[in-house]
Every structure is written in C-alpha cells, then in structure tokens.
Amino acid sequence: MNTKHSILATALGLGLAAVASADTTTTIVLTGSTAFRSAAHAAIQATMTGETFAYSGTDITAATYAIFTEVTGVSPNQNTLIVKTSWTGSAAGIRDVAQGNTVKVIPSSQTQTVGGTASVPVDGNGVLVTSENLVADAAMSDVFQASTIYTTPTLVDNKVAVVPFTWVANDGAPAELDAMTPLLARALFSNGSLPLSMFTGLPADNASFVFATGRDPESGTRITAAAESGQGVFASAVHYQPGTITGDVIQSHQIWPAQVTPIAYDAGNNGYTSGGNLRSALAAKSFSTLGGYYVSYLGINDSNTVVTGGGKRLKWNGVDYSDNNVREGKYSFWGYQHMFYRSTLTGTHLTKVNAIRDNIVSTVAAPNVKLTDMKVSRISDGTLIGSTLGD
The missing domain is CATH 3.40.190.10 (Periplasmic binding protein-like II)
Incomplete structure (x- = not known):
C-alpha cells in the first residue's frame, strides 16, 4: 500500500467531512416601509420555527428594529438563520437595496427570548444606541420604484398586498x-x-x-x-x-x-x-x-x-x-405593497426572502388587503382605479 497516498486520502476525507458538518449562519436583512412593518414581522415569524426575537419599543407590530433567530440541528451540524429588520421608509429602502447600502440593525449579540425581548435601546431620535451595519437584501415598499428617484438598477418587483x-x-x-x-x-x-x-x-x-x-x-x-x-x-x-x-x-x-x-x-x-x-x-x-x-x-x-x-x-x-x-x-387612498430585491440575490437569501413574500401574499390580514380580494386595480401610484372584474 502506498502510505503517502493513504495519508493524503485520509486527510482529504477528514477535510471533506469537516466542510460537510460545519455550522452555518445566514443573516437576512429587510428594510423599507414602516407602514408595513407589522405584516412583515408576522410573515417572518410564520416562516420560522421556535425562533427567539428582540425588538425596539414595546410592541413587535410597531417596532422600527427587530431581530429573529432560528436554530436547527446540533453542532457540528447546526444551522442558524437570523432575520433582521430596519424600517426606514419605502424610498429609503429602495435606495439602499438598489445601491447595496448598509442599514443599521440590531447586533446578533442582543439577548433574545421565545416571547420576545422588548425595548432594545434607541436614542431620542429613535435610532439604535448599539447597532451594526449590514447590506439590505430586500425592501418592502408602498410605492413603485418609478415613484422614487432611485430608478437604477431596476429591481425585481413583487407585489404582495394592498396597503x-x-x-x-x-x-x-x-x-x-x-x-x-x-x-x-x-x-x-x-x-x-x-x-x-x-x-x-x-x-x-x-x-x-x-x-x-x-x-x-x-x-x-x-x-x-x-x-x-x-x-x-x-x-x-x-x-x-x-x-x-x-x-x-x-x-x-x-x-x-x-x-x-x-x-x-x-x-x-x-x-x-x-x-x-x-x-x-x-x-x-x-x-x-x-x-x-x-x-x-x-x-x-x-x-x-x-x-x-x-x-x-x-x-x-x-x-x-x-x-x-x-x-x-x-x-x-391606498397603494400596492411591493417587495423589491436585486436580480443578483441568490441561494439561501433568495429562498428565505421569497418564503416571506409568499407568506404575505397568502396570509396578509386586515388592515392590509389580499391582492386576490381586490375588485379594482391601478397601474401606478395615485392613478385612476379601474375594475378587475372580468379580467
């Protein structure tokens, strides 16, 4: 037996095993519409199991910042999925996703609980006292991209509800x-x-x-x-x-x-x-x-x-x-709620973002309205509305 080849094969095998069993952490960042934060937070939680979370303010439905963490498996095969939200406004969200900008989010070190840890500290202007800056993956928006000054590059536009x-x-x-x-x-x-x-x-x-x-x-x-x-x-x-x-x-x-x-x-x-x-x-x-x-x-x-x-x-x-x-x-006085992301979004990030999108489309509750329940439509923000019956 060739001892050198045997040692090399063993080392390669151990290396592959280490890669296959490595713990993973994936962090998703959502930004954009403050008017839709309640529905977005509900959809995030609906697509996670046994998650812990924390948020600014005293009400998760109205929180400007939130973090949700789901852990599956056991180390060395543990998978951690973190979703962070930073609601700064629809046009700001489109800008940050289109330009690949970072947004302020709650650090992953923040204490979280199954019932939710409230009152993550913010300053007098409502901005996180302690934060980290991460690139946003997707933005919720009350308006079309064409209604903002941030029209390039063209983002993938998913209508998810009426707000x-x-x-x-x-x-x-x-x-x-x-x-x-x-x-x-x-x-x-x-x-x-x-x-x-x-x-x-x-x-x-x-x-x-x-x-x-x-x-x-x-x-x-x-x-x-x-x-x-x-x-x-x-x-x-x-x-x-x-x-x-x-x-x-x-x-x-x-x-x-x-x-x-x-x-x-x-x-x-x-x-x-x-x-x-x-x-x-x-x-x-x-x-x-x-x-x-x-x-x-x-x-x-x-x-x-x-x-x-x-x-x-x-x-x-x-x-x-x-x-x-x-x-x-x-x-x-309503607009479509959109989820925007870059066409280059792939892998686990795209899968999770689309899961949140699909949950919103299928389960969004009042005061937002399901797309399939609307009897009227409009082609852009503020335009005349027309019947969808018979379409």
Missing part, C-alpha cells in the same frame, strides 16, 4: 374637522397651514389654523399621499415640526428645519423618519397658544393608535376608510 392609508387629525381637533379633499391636501401641504374654516365652513374658525406635518421625502406613505392628492410624487411640502410634548400636549412648533446631511432637504420639506414618531405627535394635543391643529397621513395601524389616543381619521373625498371600501374601489 391602505388615512388622513388623520391630532387629539383635540374639533368635530367639524372631519374630511380631506385633494384640493385641501394640495393647498395645506404646499403652504404649511390653512385657516380651520376652510375645513369646517364656519366663519368663527377663521382665526384658527390647520397645520401640516408629516414624513421625510424617503417615506412611501408621503409619496402615496402626494400621488393620491395630485401633488405629484416628487412634490416638495411645507411641514411643521411639533416641539416638546409634555403631558401629551405639544408645547411649541416651528417650520421643519432644513437638513444638509445625509440628504439635503429645504426648510419645511423634511419630516419624521418613521410612522411611529409621526403617530406619537398626532396622538398629542396642541397647546392653545399654537392656535390650531395638525393634519397628516398614516398607515392604518398607526392611525389606530392615534384614534385610541383621541385623534381622528378624516373622510377622503367624502368616503370613510374601511377594508370593504378599499376592496370595492370607493376608498382610493
């Missing part, structure tokens, strides 16, 4: 402030404020005002609102920035300051980076010296929180929001 939105007035707004129209929306968000009487029709309200507040330009909710109202997806806005909130009362405000970095925005045109922060402002009352009330736009889950806190949803073109009104075409 409704609503106009909202903050806590304490009078009963007569109950409706929004395209003309009012365009005037309000172009000027920053309007006399309350334009909404109520009451001469006594001439001296009070409705103030616009909202999201930054990277937000799909904002883009959908601008498209739906006829402002246009690239329209600038004039937003007020609510100041200190003490005892659920907004004490002051200012025109939203200009921003230089990381993206330059003119004064007024900036806004909240997440629906959660906007929701908190709308759930507060305006101090009397401000002389008026706030109106903005939110996803349904965030608007539910505002309504619970004393705010209200506004009719859109005279129609109340309801799932059925969305499905039947009476209520038009």
Whole structure:
C-alpha cells in the first residue's frame, strides 16, 4: 500500500467531512416601509420555527428594529438563520437595496427570548444606541420604484398586498374637522397651514389654523399621499415640526428645519423618519397658544393608535376608510405593497426572502388587503382605479 497516498486520502476525507458538518449562519436583512412593518414581522415569524426575537419599543407590530433567530440541528451540524429588520421608509429602502447600502440593525449579540425581548435601546431620535451595519437584501415598499428617484438598477418587483392609508387629525381637533379633499391636501401641504374654516365652513374658525406635518421625502406613505392628492410624487411640502410634548400636549412648533446631511432637504420639506414618531405627535394635543391643529397621513395601524389616543381619521373625498371600501374601489387612498430585491440575490437569501413574500401574499390580514380580494386595480401610484372584474 502506498502510505503517502493513504495519508493524503485520509486527510482529504477528514477535510471533506469537516466542510460537510460545519455550522452555518445566514443573516437576512429587510428594510423599507414602516407602514408595513407589522405584516412583515408576522410573515417572518410564520416562516420560522421556535425562533427567539428582540425588538425596539414595546410592541413587535410597531417596532422600527427587530431581530429573529432560528436554530436547527446540533453542532457540528447546526444551522442558524437570523432575520433582521430596519424600517426606514419605502424610498429609503429602495435606495439602499438598489445601491447595496448598509442599514443599521440590531447586533446578533442582543439577548433574545421565545416571547420576545422588548425595548432594545434607541436614542431620542429613535435610532439604535448599539447597532451594526449590514447590506439590505430586500425592501418592502408602498410605492413603485418609478415613484422614487432611485430608478437604477431596476429591481425585481413583487407585489404582495394592498396597503391602505388615512388622513388623520391630532387629539383635540374639533368635530367639524372631519374630511380631506385633494384640493385641501394640495393647498395645506404646499403652504404649511390653512385657516380651520376652510375645513369646517364656519366663519368663527377663521382665526384658527390647520397645520401640516408629516414624513421625510424617503417615506412611501408621503409619496402615496402626494400621488393620491395630485401633488405629484416628487412634490416638495411645507411641514411643521411639533416641539416638546409634555403631558401629551405639544408645547411649541416651528417650520421643519432644513437638513444638509445625509440628504439635503429645504426648510419645511423634511419630516419624521418613521410612522411611529409621526403617530406619537398626532396622538398629542396642541397647546392653545399654537392656535390650531395638525393634519397628516398614516398607515392604518398607526392611525389606530392615534384614534385610541383621541385623534381622528378624516373622510377622503367624502368616503370613510374601511377594508370593504378599499376592496370595492370607493376608498382610493391606498397603494400596492411591493417587495423589491436585486436580480443578483441568490441561494439561501433568495429562498428565505421569497418564503416571506409568499407568506404575505397568502396570509396578509386586515388592515392590509389580499391582492386576490381586490375588485379594482391601478397601474401606478395615485392613478385612476379601474375594475378587475372580468379580467
């Protein structure tokens, strides 16, 4: 027997065995739409077994950041799958996936539990105190890629659901402030404020005002609102920035300051980076010296929180929001929810992302609407809707 060949064969065999039995860790990163974070988190958990998780805030359905970990097998054949989310806005998500940018996510060292570890620390701006930066694999978006400035490269577009939105007035707004129209929306968000009487029709309200507040330009909710109202997806806005909130009362405000970095925005045109922060402002009352009330736009889950806190949803073109009104075409303030990823995404990453996509399509629950339940459709954001019956 050739001893040298025997030793070499044994070494190769051991090496192959080591490769075959090596532990593996795969990390998937999702970013994008804050309005869809609840449904996305539910789909992630539905495609995992025995997972542990942790998240920012006190409610996983509203968390801006989350981490989910599934471990199968036993070392040296252990497979660890980690899914991390960082919800920064639809346009921001499309940008980061298209450009291969990193996003801030919860570190894998974060303590996780089967029941979920809440309140991962964030700073006063809602940004993770301790984070790591990873390239995003896929983005959830309320808008088409063509509705953003990030149109190249063309991403793989998967429609997964329909996501409704609503106009909202903050806590304490009078009963007569109950409706929004395209003309009012365009005037309000172009000027920053309007006399309350334009909404109520009451001469006594001439001296009070409705103030616009909202999201930054990277937000799909904002883009959908601008498209739906006829402002246009690239329209600038004039937003007020609510100041200190003490005892659920907004004490002051200012025109939203200009921003230089990381993206330059003119004064007024900036806004909240997440629906959660906007929701908190709308759930507060305006101090009397401000002389008026706030109106903005939110996803349904965030608007539910505002309504619970004393705010209200506004009719859109005279129609109340309801799932059925969305499905039947009476209520038009909605957009398609998309999952975007690069055409180069492959392997386990692609398999897992598609599993999450398929779960959303088949199981998405109210307030989002299944694609197959819609009786109407539209070809792009804010366009006319038409019947799908007979298609």
